Amino acid sequence: MRDGIHPEYRPVAFKDGSADHVFIIRSTVKTKDKLTVDGVEYPAVLLDTSSLSHPFYTGKQKVIDTGGRVGKFNARYGAKK
Incomplete structure (x- = not known):
């Protein structure tokens, strides 16, 4: 391989501003x-969210059914008898 064409691979601190936690990778x-x-x-690198603060990973995510879309989907494609 040619020298000098690859970026430097080094430790970097990623800071989650929501959870005030730092990952060093x-x-x-x-x-x-x-x-x-x-x-x-x-x-x-400053992050808005990470696995420590994202609702999907923290278990605080809410599923909002707007207009009965989930019900319509289940009625049309749900479990067949």
Whole structure:
């Protein structure tokens, strides 16, 4: 392989603003932000939501049936007898 064509694969801090939690994983993402975690400075990516704050993963997701769409679907394609 040619040298110098691949992005740097390094530890990056991903901060979930909703849950105020930081994930440090290796990534090639480019960012100008910095974040210090345990005395070590990492490039940072600020997230709106992650698995710690997303309603699907926290079990707080609500299914809203607007206009009886779920009922219509179940009547048309539901379990056949």
